[in-house]
Structures are given as C-alpha cells and as structure tokens.
Amino acid sequence: MSGHSKWSTIKRQKGAADIKRGLTFTKVANAITVAVKQGSSGDPNSNPKLRMVMESARAVNMPKENIQRAIDRGLGKLPGQVVEEVIYEGFGPGNTYLYVEGITDNKLRTNQEIKSIFERNGGRLGGQGSTAHMFEKVGEIKVKGRGGSKDDEMLELIDLGVKDMIDYLEDNIQKYLVYTESSEFNTMGNKITRIGFEVESQELVMKPMNLQSITDPDLLKKVIEFVERLEELDDIQKVYDNFRD
16 A cells, blocks of 8 residues: 655645634635535535535534535526636646645636735746646545454455555544545445444545655755645645645
C-alpha cells in the first residue's frame, strides 16, 4: 500500500480546530446547496451526495436553520441566490500540480481571487486539463481503528479489496485512510462497517497518481502556505496537490 500527499494534508489539518467557524459554515452551506441542486432533492435519504455533505455539517455542529437555508437555496426557494461549481487547475511553487474545486455565487470574484493568489505566490494558473490528468477520482474513507494490532487491521481492510490505504495516528488513535474505485465507493463503506470498523467520513476525492518529493524546507514552507491561502477562501471547497515531504 503506497502513501501520497495526504501525509502532508493530515499534518496541515491538525490545525482544523482553529479554522473560523463562520468560514467552515460557508463552505458546507455551499456544498449542501449544490448537492441539493444536482440531486434535485433536499432529502438525504434519496440524495447520496447530500447525505455525504450532511455528515460534514454535523461534524462542525452546523445549526439546523443554516442547513435548511442551504437546502432551500438549492431547491430554488430563495430567489436571486444561485451557486455553481468551479474548477481551477494550475501549478504551485516548485512546479507542484494543483487541482482546486470550488463553489461560488460570483464566478468573476472567485476567478480574480484565485488568479491573485497564484500570481502573488509563485504559481501559475493552467487551462482546463493542464493538471487533471495527474489525478484520479477515487473514494476516500476515513476509518477508526478498533484498538487491536495495526497489521491485523490493515490486512482485514486489504482483504476487502481496497485500492490503496494509509495508516496514521490522530490524537493517539490509530486510523486509516482507505481508497477505493469511485464505482465501489458506497459498497466499500458498507463492507468496512460490517466487519466492525467505524467509518468516520467518506467522500470522493482527486488522488494524485504521481508524487513530487520536496526536501528543501524553504520550498516546502512556500508550497504549504500557497495551498493554505487557497483553502482559506470561502469559495474553495477542496485543494488537491501532488507533493509530499
């Protein structure tokens, strides 16, 4: 089982508790709206994508009224409030590859913000398809260990037919990031639950196919700060990269 730049992402996400709550709510609300719009339903029981986003809403303790407002916006019940998905591809410091997913109610504003970050921080925007080919869409399932042998638990998960896996510690608890083909995403989550593991979250992600090692500490700092500036934008949902330290 091979690792990838999620190692770097895990380290950066240790500070997730410091993210402003309002910023988090904005991102989740936009994701809910788009999920409702795409699934033509505000019912998570009949809308799988909405069901996944609702897990994020619960994780950040998002108030019910905020969730309902986002659902109503997706159903078109709030006139004048329209959001759309946007994708940006480009290169960061050290020629790292970036694939950025966003949701916005003002595409011109978001385009300007993204362009500014790339131009001012040693990066450059690319055209459609410039970096997408370096990533593959897969299911990512975050699994909590049961407290037993790490090797035994990993073998159990491997036996289920997972595509790839990373083990790591979070708050001294053994956890695993399990990757599966996008077509087997929901099925794999059910399989993992049935053998007694707790699934903490699951989502479709863009996983880098080839990694770029960064050993220069100054360059690594620039790349991480660059990615964090993108992640801090209200309109940006996910930033995928291909670097590892």
